Amino acid sequence: MSKQDTxxxxxxxxxxxxxxxxxxxxxxxxxxxxxxxxxxxxxxVAGAPRxxxxxxRRKLGPFEVYPVGLGCQWHPGSVxxxxxxxYHSGFDRPAAVALIRRxxxxxxxxxxxxxxxxxxxxxxxxxxxxxxLRDKVVLETKFGFDIDLKTxxxxxxxxxxxxxxxxxxxxxxxxLRTDRIDVLIQHRVDPQVPIEEVVGxxxxxxxxxxxxxxxxxxxxxxxxxRAHAELPLAVIQNEYSMLWRGPEAQVLPVCxxxxxxxxxxxxxxxxxxxxxxxxxxxxxTSPDMDFRAMVPRFAPEALPANMALxxxxxxxxxxxxxxxxxxxxAWLLAQKPWIVPIPGTTKIAHMEENLGAAAIRFTPEExxxxxxxxxxxTIQGARLPPAVMVLSGVEAPLKR
Numbered sequence: 001m002s003k004q005d006t007x008x009x010x011x012x013x014x015x016x017x018x019x020x021x022x023x024x025x026x027x028x029x030x031x032x033x034x035x036x037x038x039x040x041x042x043x044x045v046a047g048a049p050r051x052x053x054x055x056x057r058r059k060l061g062p063f064e065v066y067p068v069g070l071g072c073q074w075h076p077g078s079v080x081x082x083x084x085x086x087y088h089s090g091f092d093r094p095a096a097v098a099l100i101r102r103x104x105x106x107x108x109x110x111x112x113x114x115x116x117x118x119x120x121x122x123x124x125x126x127x128x129x130x131x132x133l134r135d136k137v138v139l140e141t142k143f144g145f146d147i148d149l150k151t152x153x154x155x156x157x158x159x160x161x162x163x164x165x166x167x168x169x170x171x172x173x174x175x176l177r178t179d180r181i182d183v184l185i186q187h188r189v190d191p192q193v194p195i196e197e198v199v200g201x202x203x204x205x206x207x208x209x210x211x212x213x214x215x216x217x218x219x220x221x222x223x224x225x226r227a228h229a230e231l232p233l234a235v236i237q238n239e240y241s242m243l244w245r246g247p248e249a250q251v252l253p254v255c256x257x258x259x260x261x262x263x264x265x266x267x268x269x270x271x272x273x274x275x276x277x278x279x280x281x282x283x284x285t286s287p288d289m290d291f292r293a294m295v296p297r298f299a300p301e302a303l304p305a306n307m308a309l310x311x312x313x314x315x316x317x318x319x320x321x322x323x324x325x326x327x328x329x330a331w332l333l334a335q336k337p338w339i340v341p342i343p344g345t346t347k348i349a350h351m352e353e354n355l356g357a358a359a360i361r362f363t364p365e366e367x368x369x370x371x372x373x374x375x376x377x378t379i380q381g382a383r384l385p386p387a388v389m390v391l392s393g394v395e396a397p398l399k400r
Contacts, residue, residue: 056107056358056359057109058333058337058338058339058340059261059337059338060110060138060234060235060261060263060338060340061183061213061215061233061234061235061259061260061261061338062213062234063110063138063182063234063261064109065109065110065138065340066107066108066109066110066355066358067333067340067357067358068108068329068333068340068341068342068343068354068355068357068358069108069109069110069111069112069263069340069341069342069343070100070103070108070110070111070112070342070343070344070351071112071113071265071342071343071344072096072100072111072112072113072117072122072125072126072344073085073086073113073114073117073122073344074096074117074118074121074122074125075117075118075121075122076118076121077090077288078287078288081093083095083096083121083125083346084288084346085344085345085346086270086290086291087270087271087290087291087292088283088284088288088289088290089345089346089347090288090346091346093125093128095346096125096129096346097125097128097129098129098348099129099345099346099347099348099351100125100126100129100130101129101133102348102351102352103351104130104133104136104137106351106352106355107355108137108351108355109136109137109138110137110138110140110263110340110342111126111130111137111138111139111140112140112141112237112263112265112342113126113140113141113142114141114142114143114185114187115141115142115143115145115147115168115171115172115187116142116144116145116147116187118152119145119147119152119154120152120175123141123172123175123176124175126139126141126176127175127176127177127178128177130176130177130178131177134177134178137182138182138183139176139178139181139182139183140181140182140183140184140185140215140235140237140263141172141176141181141183141184141185142184142185142186142187142217142237143160143165143168143169143172143184143185143186143187144158144159144160144186144187144188144189144190144217145157145158145159145187145188146158146159147159149167149168149171157391158188158189158190158191158192158193158391159190160186160189160190160193160198161190161193161197162193162197162198162200162201162204163201165198165201165202165205166201166204166205169181169184169205169210169211170210173210179209179210180209180210180211180212181210181211181212182212182213183212183213183214183215183234183235184202184205184211184213184214184215185214185215185216185217185235185237186198186214186215186216186217186219187217188217188218188391188392188394189216189218189219189220189223189391189394189395189396190396191394191396191397192397193396193397194396194397194398194399194400195223195226195227195230195396196226196230196399197399198227198396199214199227199230199231200230202214202231203230203231206231213234213235214231214233214234215233215234215235215236215237215260215263216233216236216237217236217237217238217265218237218238218239218391218392218393218394219236219393219394219395219396220393220394220395220396221250221251221254222395223394223395223396224236224251224254224255224258224260225254225258226396228258228260232258232259232260233258233260234260234261235260235261235262235263236251236255236260236261236262236263237262237263237264237265238251238262238263238264238265238392239264239265239266239383239384240262240264240265240266240267240332240339240341241264241266241267241268241269241273241328241332241341242269242273242309242312242313242328242331242374243269243270243272243273243297243306243309243379243383244266244269244379244383245374245375246383247262248335252335252336255338256336256338260338261338261339261340262336262338262339262340263339263340263341263342264332264339264340264341264342265342267328267329267332267341267342267343268325268328268329268343269328270291270292270295270298271292272297272298272306272309272310273309273310273313273324273325273328274323274324274325274328275310275313275314275324277292277298277303277310278303278307279303279304279307280300280303281298281303282300283298294385295381295382295383295384295385296381296382296383296384296385297379297380297381297382297383298381299381301380301381302380302381305378305379305380306377306379306380306381308377309374309377309379310324312373312374312377313327313328315373316370316373320360320362322356322357322360323353323356325343325350325353325354325357326353326354326356326357326360327357327360328357329341329343329354329357330357330358330360330361330362331370331374333357333358333360334362334367341357
């Protein structure tokens with residue numbers, strides 16, 4: 001993230017789309033073809049004034065999207081009416097709605113959220129914001145945590161049992177005020193449920209027209225292959241930035257081999273790469289927690305050494321006449337043509353700043369030099385708290 005409600009099943013057009021999807025699925029048509037026939041989500045924004053994004057789109061699995069998306073990860077604050085991100089930056093619900101609508105107006109076509117964000121609050125805000133704009137965007141949301149569908153209470157850790165997935169999707173469609181989810185992502189691999197059973201549930205939802213495509217977040221590499229063999233994956237969503245380059249070892253090569261798009265969460269290193277964090281920064285723990293207070297790489301003993309990367313980013317930002325945030329996002333875009341970052345923010349100005357990354361280009365020699373400079377910095381501290389880290393890279397159990 002950058003630091004810087006009613007379902008339409010009663011709408012005749014929405015119902016017609018649902019019926020078309022279900023009929024096509026029953027005939028064995030591929031999910032990408034269903035999407036192309038049944039919605040405009042993968043198409044360029046039609047009729048938008050001042051379409052700055054023409055010629056700036058990139059392939060993300062079966063979709064064409066603007067190179068920079070928008071992550072919507074918010075939860076209620078301790079003050080009534082407050083909406084906060086994970087990094088102690090906040091606004092209110094009308095401002096959140098306005099931010100999303102402004103992003104779409106500016107050409108953003110990938111909107112990402114999740115059931116667990118809130119829980120439920122972020123999906124509700126996204127659903128409200130996209131009224132009248134739904135067909136202009138590719139909408140991603142996620143399932144996979146054990147959350148009471150009525151109260152939002154967290155009951156445990158993961159829950160990707162097929163029957164639960166289907167119940168979650170019904171609730172998501174209501175909150176998002178839509179008749180279909182463009183990309184349904186398993187938030188974290190469930191160590192108790194074979195991925196083949198998860199994909200089986202997704203197949204049923206595709207056949208019903210409620211889901212068009214699917215993806216996995218932070219999965220084990222063999223789980224990617226097993227899932228893709230059952231039903232082609234549209235995207236993998238992992239943390240990836242100059243601050244955390246882990247996907248380069250195995251996940252990105254597998255995505256390239258299989259033709260899977262890649263979505264980067266925390267593409268600005270939880271605000272670190274924007275230059276907003278200093279060597280002596282400390283993070284709030286009450287009344288509202290800043291997630292970075294629990295992250296080892298932001299610990300007082302790690303930050304001073306890690307500032308060397310900020311120095312690299314600032315140097316190259318000046319060289320490219322860009323802001324640090326734009327430079328960091330442009331670096332991601334330069335790695336592969338099928339990578340799309342989803343920075344989040346609570347500020348319209350920061351959202352618009354982030355979009356400027358799409359215009360930045362590197363010569364081959366510049367990119368080589370920049371990559372050399374980034375790799376030369378050794379980051380101190382783990383990327384996530386232990387309790388969260390253990391959920392990443394998990395391989396689903398084999399089907400008995």
